[in-house]
Amino acid sequence: MVIHRRIRVPESLAASHRTYFGESGQAWITSLPALVDECLDLWNLRLDGTPSNGAVALVIPVLCADDTPAVLKLQPVDDETVGEPAALGSWAGHGAVSLLEADFRTGAMLLERLDATRSLNSVEDHMVALQTLSEILVRLVAVPAPTGLRHLADVAADVLGRAAEARKRLADPSDRRLLDACAASLRDVLEEPGDQLLHWDLHYGNVLASLPSRGGDPWLAIDPKPLRGDPGFDFYPALWNRWDAVVKSGDVTRTVRRRFDLMTEVVGLDRRRAVGWTLGRVLQTVLWNIESGESRPPAIPAAIAQILLNRS
Numbered sequence: 001m002v003i004h005r006r007i008r009v010p011e012s013l014a015a016s017h018r019t020y021f022g023e024s025g026q027a028w029i030t031s032l033p034a035l036v037d038e039c040l041d042l043w044n045l046r047l048d049g050t051p052s053n054g055a056v057a058l059v060i061p062v063l064c065a066d067d068t069p070a071v072l073k074l075q076p077v078d079d080e081t082v083g084e085p086a087a088l089g090s091w092a093g094h095g096a097v098s099l100l101e102a103d104f105r106t107g108a109m110l111l112e113r114l115d116a117t118r119s120l121n122s123v124e125d126h127m128v129a130l131q132t133l134s135e136i137l138v139r140l141v142a143v144p145a146p147t148g149l150r151h152l153a154d155v156a157a158d159v160l161g162r163a164a165e166a167r168k169r170l171a172d173p174s175d176r177r178l179l180d181a182c183a184a185s186l187r188d189v190l191e192e193p194g195d196q197l198l199h200w201d202l203h204y205g206n207v208l209a210s211l212p213s214r215g216g217d218p219w220l221a222i223d224p225k226p227l228r229g230d231p232g233f234d235f236y237p238a239l240w241n242r243w244d245a246v247v248k249s250g251d252v253t254r255t256v257r258r259r260f261d262l263m264t265e266v267v268g269l270d271r272r273r274a275v276g277w278t279l280g281r282v283l284q285t286v287l288w289n290i291e292s293g294e295s296r297p298p299a300i301p302a303a304i305a306q307i308l309l310n311r312s
Contacts, residue, residue: 007036007060013053020055021076028076032058039072039108043101052116056081057223061113069113069211070100077107079150080225085109086146087197087226095139096199096221097208114220115211120204126245129204130259133238134266136221137202137231141267145197145228152229152277153193156186159284166290175297181309182283189276194230201225203237232277235263236285239278240300256307275308 009032017025039045040062048069049061057075064070075081085107088099093112101110123129163183170176199206199221206223210216227233239259249255264274282305286297 007033007047007051009033009058010051010053013055013058016055025076032074035074035106035108036060036072038106039074039103039110042103043072043110045070045072045110054223059116062110064100064110071111071113073109073111075107081107083146083149083226084224086148087199087224090143090146090197091140093217093220094143095136095217096224111222112214113211114208114222116208118209120207120219121242123204126204126242127258127262129242130238130262131266132219133202133204133207134263136207136219137199137234137263138267140199140202140221141196141231141234143197145195145226149197149226149228151193152198152227152233153190155227155229155284156190156193156280159280159287160186160190162287162291163283166287169290169295170297171295175302178297178302178305178309179283179286182279182286182305185276185309186280186283189230189232189273189280192230192273194233195228196231198227198229198231198234199224200227200234201237202234203241205241206237230273230277231267232269232274233281235260235274235278236281236304238263239304243300252303253307256304257311260308279305279308 009029014029017029021028044065045062047060048063051058051060053059057073060072062070062072085099085102085104088096088109089102092098097114098112099109100112102108120129120133123132160183163179167176167179170179201223202221207219207221210218210220239256246252246255264271282301285301289298
């Protein structure tokens with residue numbers, strides 16, 4: 001553990017930053033205790049519990065000067081995180097966690113406190129959970145994207161530009177055909193990239209219960225990786241998460257189609273575009289795996305792609 005007079009940086013967070021970010025990650029970890037102190041002083045906060053972390057961010061329970069419970073979220077500023085304060089500010093607590101304060105220089109954010117022990121993963125019926133998630137997505141994409149966010153058109157062009165090289169690394173002809181079909185579907189919608197505010201990582205674990213004192217929305221999205229584009233690009237995480245429920249249904253094809261059809265209907269999207277952008281996400285995932293040394297597409301994304309391609 002990295003020890004400081006106020007906090008201990010979890011070793012799992014330090015190890016993650018060393019693994020994924022190298023020297024710059026270690027430098028950020030080293031600076032983190034001082035950054036915590038800076039934010040506590042800046043916003044007149046008091047520590048109020050044990051910090052938690054994911055692979056990138058440190059989240060610290062705090063109390064504001066008026067005893068309002070909140071959390072301090074600290075993470076490096078990079079391409080994925082730079083737009084988070086702007087997006088949360090645009091949503092203004094409607095469908096997503098409220099942003100109370102932000103320091104754009106350091107990426108530090110003061111957020112309303114949610115119930116970190118209850119996500120949509122706790123809702124036993126995965127289709128009920130998906131209904132809730134889809135209704136949240138409707139609220140999120142109804143908000144105009146703030147200026148300065150990455151655009152889906154650029155993300156899609158990058159994916160297509162890398163596809164030819166990745167294709168060469170696939171030995172199985174069926175895998176190459178799948179990659180080609182996903183790329184063709186993405187090209188089909190490339191001229192319609194959209195301009196709505198996307199979350200980009202909207203899955204069941206990234207929707208938490210609000211505290212009873214809040215009133216209003218019982219569930220709120222967290223941890224966006226904001227993007228400007230078509231809402232169909234936000235379907236994919238909810239299709240593959242909780243895959244155990246898909247398998248337990250006894251009919252993978254029918255259940256994936258039920259999930260996709262529910263989201264398409266609730267969000268009100270054109271099916272062709274939704275399929276194209278979802279297959280674009282599948283292609284992106286396949287490329288990440290191939291570029292990291294895998295020789296075949298991951299099984300779950302490949303299954304989702306085959307199901308959508310056979311019905312589109």
